[in-house]
Amino acid sequence: MIKHKLLVKGNEGEEKQLRLTIEIKVKNSFSIVPHLARSHCYHPMNVKKTTLKPEARLMEIFSAIQGEGLNVGTRQIFIRFAICDLRCHFCDSAYTWTAPSTCRIERSPGSRDFEIHSNPVPLSILIEWVQRQNLPSLHDSISLTGGEPLLHAPFLREFLPEVRALTNLPIYLETGGHRPEQLKLILPYLDSVGMDLKLPSVSGESYWLEHSQFLQLCLDANINVFIKIIVSQDTDPDELKRSASLVAELSQEIPIFLQPVTPLAENQKFSQLPVLAPLPEQVLEWQALMKQIAKQVRVIPQTHKMLNQM
Numbered sequence: 001m002i003k004h005k006l007l008v009k010g011n012e013g014e015e016k017q018l019r020l021t022i023e024i025k026v027k028n029s030f031s032i033v034p035h036l037a038r039s040h041c042y043h044p045m046n047v048k049k050t051t052l053k054p055e056a057r058l059m060e061i062f063s064a065i066q067g068e069g070l071n072v073g074t075r076q077i078f079i080r081f082a083i084c085d086l087r088c089h090f091c092d093s094a095y096t097w098t099a100p101s102t103c104r105i106e107r108s109p110g111s112r113d114f115e116i117h118s119n120p121v122p123l124s125i126l127i128e129w130v131q132r133q134n135l136p137s138l139h140d141s142i143s144l145t146g147g148e149p150l151l152h153a154p155f156l157r158e159f160l161p162e163v164r165a166l167t168n169l170p171i172y173l174e175t176g177g178h179r180p181e182q183l184k185l186i187l188p189y190l191d192s193v194g195m196d197l198k199l200p201s202v203s204g205e206s207y208w209l210e211h212s213q214f215l216q217l218c219l220d221a222n223i224n225v226f227i228k229i230i231v232s233q234d235t236d237p238d239e240l241k242r243s244a245s246l247v248a249e250l251s252q253e254i255p256i257f258l259q260p261v262t263p264l265a266e267n268q269k270f271s272q273l274p275v276l277a278p279l280p281e282q283v284l285e286w287q288a289l290m291k292q293i294a295k296q297v298r299v300i301p302q303t304h305k306m307l308n309q310m
C-alpha cells in the first residue's frame, strides 16, 4: 500500500493536504537512490529487490512546444524526471539535480496551472497524469527529459509499455548519452533519441567512449537518433572534429545539431565560470569544420526560449 499526498493551494494561499491512499501492484520495478546516482555507482543490479517500488521521482509534467533538435516545433507531453549525475557548466536545469519532495503537474495541457503533488510518484498515478494531458490530436510525442531520465530506467521499463499502449504516442528520450547500460533496458520502447554529446571544453564532462557505445545501441535498434552539442565561446575546435568523426564513423545519416549556449540568468547560475554564447563567426567556422567530416551539421538555438515558452 502506498500513500500519496496531493497538496492543494487554498484561496488565501494556504496549503491544504488531501491524503489519497492508493493500492498498487509491485512488479519488477524499482526507484533509484539519489546519492548512488550522483556517485556514479548507480546500477539497477545494485538495488536490493526488497526495497523496490514502481515509483519515480519527478519534477513536472506539462504540455509544450519542443524547442531543440530534430523535433523542434512539435507539441509534446513533457515528463521531466528529477536527478542528474552530471554537472554541465551550462546547465539551465540545475534545480533537477536532486530529488525534491514535491513535483508539479499541469491541470490541462498548456494552461500552466500547476497542481503540487508529493514525490515519489507511483506508476499508476503517472499514467493518469499523462492521460489527462493527452487530448485528441494535440500531441506529436511524449518527451522523457530531466535531469537524466535514464537514472530511472528500471521504472521506465515498466512505465513505457503501458503509456505507449494507452496513448499511442511515440516516445522521445532526451539524454546526456553517457549511460548505455541503462539505455539497453528501455530501447524496445523508444521511437527517437536526442543524445547530448558533451564537449569537455564547454560542459566540463567527458564521455567519449560511452557516447560511442550509446549511439551504436541506437543504430542497432533502428532508433531515430540525433546528436546535440552545446557550444560556447570556449569551445575547443579539436573536440568538434573528434565529435564529427565519432558520429561519421558510425553513420553519416545521424544529424548533428550545434546549439549555441543560452547564457544563464543570474538565478540559474551555480558556478562562477562565465558561459558565453559563441560569436557569429565562430559558429560559421565550426559548422564548416565539422561538415568536412560529417554529412549533416545544423545550427539551431533553443527556440522555446526565443518564444518565451517553457
Ligand code: SF4
Pocket (backbone or CB within 6 Å): 084, 085, 086, 087, 088, 090, 091, 092, 093, 094, 096, 146, 147, 148, 176
Ligand atoms: S546532463 Fe542536462 S540536466 Fe544534467 S547537468 Fe548536464 S545539462 Fe544539466
